[in-house]
Amino acid sequence: MTDLTTKLAGVTFPNPVFTASGCAAAGRELDQFFDVTRIGGVVTKSIMLDARSGRATPRMAETPSGMLNSIGLQGPGIDQFLEKDLAWLADRGARAVVSIAGGSVDDYAKLAQRLRGHPAVSMVEVNISCPNVEDRGQVFACDPRASSGVVQAVRQNTAAGTPVFAKLSPDVTDITTIAKACVDAGADGLSVINTLLGMVIDTTTMRPALAGITGGLSGPAIRPVAVRCVWQVHAALPDVPILGMGGIRTGLDALEFLLAGASAVSVGTTVFGDPTAPVRVLAELEHALAERGIARLADVIGLAHRPPVPSVPESPDPVGDEPVVDLRRSFDDTFEETS
Amino acid sequence: MTDLTTKLAGVTFPNPVFTASGCAAAGRELDQFFDVTRIGGVVTKSIMLDARSGRATPRMAETPSGMLNSIGLQGPGIDQFLEKDLAWLADRGARAVVSIAGGSVDDYAKLAQRLRGHPAVSMVEVNISCPNVEDRGQVFACDPRASSGVVQAVRQNTAAGTPVFAKLSPDVTDITTIAKACVDAGADGLSVINTLLGMVIDTTTMRPALAGITGGLSGPAIRPVAVRCVWQVHAALPDVPILGMGGIRTGLDALEFLLAGASAVSVGTTVFGDPTAPVRVLAELEHALAERGIARLADVIGLAHRPPVPSVPESPDPVGDEPVVDLRRSFDDTFEETS
Amino acid sequence: MPLQVQGEILSVKRVGAYQAMTVVAPGIPELTRPGHFLAVQVGGPESSMLLRRAFAIYDVKDRGVYGGTVEFVFAVHGKGTAWLSQRRPQDKLDVVGPLGKPFRLPKNPVNVTLVGGGYGSAPLLPLATALRERGCRVDIVLGAGTADRLFGFMEAKRMADSLAVTTDDGSIGLHGRVSDVLPAVLDKSRADVVYACGPMAMLRAVTDQAAERGIPCQVAVEESMACGIGVCMTCVLPVVGDDGLTRMVRSCVEGPVFLGDRVRWDDVGTVPLDTVGAITAPGAHR
Amino acid sequence: MPLQVQGEILSVKRVGAYQAMTVVAPGIPELTRPGHFLAVQVGGPESSMLLRRAFAIYDVKDRGVYGGTVEFVFAVHGKGTAWLSQRRPQDKLDVVGPLGKPFRLPKNPVNVTLVGGGYGSAPLLPLATALRERGCRVDIVLGAGTADRLFGFMEAKRMADSLAVTTDDGSIGLHGRVSDVLPAVLDKSRADVVYACGPMAMLRAVTDQAAERGIPCQVAVEESMACGIGVCMTCVLPVVGDDGLTRMVRSCVEGPVFLGDRVRWDDVGTVPLDTVGAITAPGAHR
Ligand SMILES: Cc1cc2nc3c(=O)[nH]c(=O)nc-3n(C[C@H](O)[C@H](O)[C@H](O)COP(=O)(O)OP(=O)(O)OC[C@H]3O[C@@H](n4cnc5c(N)ncnc54)[C@H](O)[C@@H]3O)c2cc1C
Ligand SMILES: Cc1cc2nc3c(=O)[nH]c(=O)nc-3n(C[C@H](O)[C@H](O)[C@H](O)COP(=O)(O)OP(=O)(O)OC[C@H]3O[C@@H](n4cnc5c(N)ncnc54)[C@H](O)[C@@H]3O)c2cc1C
């Protein structure tokens, strides 16, 4: 049996399969379908300081192997979240990764303070794909300085034993720059990736399909982009743990992220079509590792970066050096032309 | 019958459906499946100065609703291209959009010179998603200055009547910055978008699936990103013509790009699965426009940006202002609780 | 407590413009009440369609020869329902249900009017049965665009104390809308409560006509849903709570059945400014 | 001149570990020669699989009761072939073909040895027929991993002047590889030419053994293909041209049949440094 435990910045989780923020609410609904204590952890929907209505509908559009969403961070605000959602997770004995979101550095700092030392919080995930209201709505995650400010504020206001993960956006020219800025600002790890900015136009109404015009693209469609981002970030920062996500549907997909350098993974959009997906992915991953004779999950993390074990001797095969015998003449004498 | 003609920077094309660079070679193979003079134009595979072998195989991986490729711009070089490919297109009477690629500003300038005044060249598309060998392999399209340098060189070396389109990469934080830089440098229009950088890891070999490690993601999976990019560029530069592409599979997909602001579209990856796709897309688009009672293609370009015609009067409906009658008490008296 | 069941299709029948599909889905029938819905996976294992499709549960049988079955009625609308319409008996179908909050039943044998539009009558027919079992008087009004989109005519006729029918084109029943006949039905039957399921515009009109008479009204709404189980927040609409405050409420878990007068019909598709937590500053897209 | 045909499946038969599928595809049979291949759409209209799957053409009938048919033999490998294996007669199948360059036939009635590995024997059987018609002596060597992966045994037996069989597990024929028996067959039959189709390692071994005897050898290779029609450049391998220069050559249009000794077997999967236009500077990913 493979040892599935994984360590994220000093915290040990029993296995590497988590939910994704915004795709599992706070775990309670999914607990009807599977025991949420069986997975690595429940990543909760990004919570803001105050209650928030979110955007107008339509809020979603299905796209090829993906979907767009523009929820607008609807949520009850931190107080109700602590009272109802986190309390339930604590009661239930689930490992909670609390995702926080704000419109200013101060928002994030306050959110971290509210979570500080809460026994049910295994980890804090900082959703920096939010518009900075103090900077003309420029998204924090698109700018290393802005990202750094948010992460620093959260780190300073979070208990020492609680890892802080910054969640990166793929919508940037160089994701490693943002990754480094976050780590320099104190992030203990990185969540990679949030959705891609996308859009659908309804060809019947001839207007944008979403009330919010643009939305976030998720699902298997974006998996190759997500794997590339994990690969790049792990290559740039090999010692920083990564929670990988983006289109994971099967255990082999999860393995792909681990091989690229993730220490754990989140299953997001897939849950909408398959509410038991997290435990299924976990079982499939366990099976895949066993099949490959891997004793410890830790052994596959980043494995694809290492040079392959040569299956043929590296020295040039002598056959390749022999002159190519040209049988062309005899060939043309022998065969007809094809029409 | 809808007037399908479209104008790209002064040049009129009979209809707005083109092939995409690298997905149609130089038109000859597709001409076996449909008459290539029937579509708006043939965009040829990006050509470089010299013959080029491209990358090692595997060069492709299928992904959910998409594919990755890492061809590495294999091609015969400009001389052979002119002699064989462009000559064939000229003979055939097809409208050729010649895509060029290089490793330095000088490469691009020379390529433009070679094409200058060639009667078969309807348009030049500048593939700036190439590594700049003079700047540590940094991709031109990721930097406004580098993009600008290439575009300026091509514009200066191209005949006045031949539009120069710069092809943008979506892998940037703000595509409108690059778009503006290209237009300021003389681009007559923009091709939007090239592939997204992606990656697949083979879970059997536990190594990257492509010899080139990363590759370009294309196909319907990326369509929402492409439509968003076209929308943003058209919003920022409403007078600049756009050749839109990324995952177009049907006439309605093509319409989506036109509504977002494209004046014409390229059908790329879809051709691999359906070699007659360009003419099918054209027929479906024509049908969709007719169904919507649109007399001229030009009328739908960018239409989704305009505010919707209100179908209900804008003045608040008086019913909404009346106090909500609360029937809750009578309700609780009347009904059982659901279990 | 919904279940996820790898079901098997038992039968597919054409019913006018619709198809009625019966699926062996053990465990679901026992939990189902009128107004519950199902969410069905479409497209097969390598499909580009990730999301489930929602359908009101029409009929359930606790135990058939093959185990419990659920039946739903659907119209081909887009690519998912087109795929569904190509399924054949013995094909597998992954089903999650029962979902949502069902209709609440009256405590006493009161006079009930049911109003169904198009396939919206499907969940009302088992509701009618339940109401009859409680001794309610049941009057039914069915409307549709055309005769072939009128579902449940014969069954309603058999079961109801009275049945009124309208079609937009007059191909069966009265030429017009349900709202053209509903006031007379409500008055004549001395309706105590109204239940409705159908297009949003119809639900709104029914709500108004019931409210004018002070009659409580339950409606089953239809909002675009990504998950159907309460985790994604796509299916919301503005609903007034017991505290008088408006919230964006998930129609998949807090609905699809709502008190008609609590839904802010004018504001569906918007976030009214007085909604709890209404965004006033520019917002995130996620 | 390939055609794109909306075909209809006529039959699907299990043949050992493989399936043989016959598709009504008018127009294609008339154009087909041994060694041509087909490219087949998989997954249906809303599939997440965009690319066609390539299969060697096994048999064609110019005119059946239903019009011309093509037959191919396939192994379930991944998700596309898994989907294909679920198809039933009367299902539609979009087929493009015939594709590629077929085997070139000898001008004179010479002695020919055919070497097939696994499903690679499928295109060799119609080739054998064509060769027999020209009066060639035809010796056949078939190899596979296991007996159920040996395709065309009976047919080869009937047609060939001699048949040698090997399996990796010895479950039928000789325990071993085709290369263990080929030299003897070549010598005994005084082979003038060799044709081979099968795994790359086998093609390489056959090429070497033929070359040692100075016998020209045609091989049908199998490279991962995105388009199959020559427009994408994914299916290349290093091949030496008439001018002695190595180029990365498209196996879908310039192959799949190549002269064995022209393929740089050691370098397949790489770009040899002496290839025309070999990238020495860092390259673009597109
Ligand atoms: C609670 C509920 C009960 C329903 N009951 C029935 C029923 O009994 N019979 C019936 O025919 N239909 C019913 N519908 C509508 C049905 O879900 C849609 O017609 C169906 O989802 C359309 O899928 P599609 O793939 O054909 O369309 P597409 O337009 O291709 O679907 C694209 C996406 O949008 C969603 N979507 C599109 N239209 C609707 C819609 N009207 N409602 C919800 N989601 C939508 C789909 O689920 C999918 O995710 C119900 C909807 C809800 C929410
Ligand atoms: C010229 C030619 C002739 C062939 N003839 C036969 C035949 O007669 N019988 C048979 O069983 N198989 C044949 N193959 C191999 C067959 O094409 C693959 O087994 C099939 O494409 C695998 O598809 P999949 O979806 O099951 O696998 P997946 O691995 O899911 O496919 C993913 C992608 O990779 C490509 N791919 C994967 N493996 C191969 C492969 N071995 N060759 C080419 N592309 C591949 C697929 O086309 C697809 O685009 C032939 C291949 C070529 C190139």
Ligand SMILES: Cc1cc2nc3c(=O)[nH]c(=O)nc-3n(C[C@H](O)[C@H](O)[C@H](O)COP(=O)(O)O)c2cc1C
């Ligand atoms: C409906 C929806 C809501 C989401 N909400 C959040 C959120 O509140 N905070 C966040 O950090 N990410 C959010 N995400 C992004 C996911 O957590 C995840 O990063 C992304 O969807 C990619 O993973 P997936 O393809 O597995 O869904 C949301 C995604 C979806 C589809």
Ligand SMILES: Cc1cc2nc3c(=O)[nH]c(=O)nc-3n(C[C@H](O)[C@H](O)[C@H](O)COP(=O)(O)O)c2cc1C
């Ligand atoms: C195999 C392949 C090769 C490509 N080669 C080029 C190229 O040479 N030059 C270029 O500008 N774009 C190239 N592209 C990108 C396409 O032109 C197009 O921008 C992109 O694929 C998105 O469109 P699509 O989804 O319709 O394919 C290539 C794409 C593919 C799939």
Ligand code: FES
């Ligand atoms: S559909 Fe997901 S919360 Fe209702």
Ligand code: FES
């Ligand atoms: S498969 Fe596309 S060129 Fe050969």
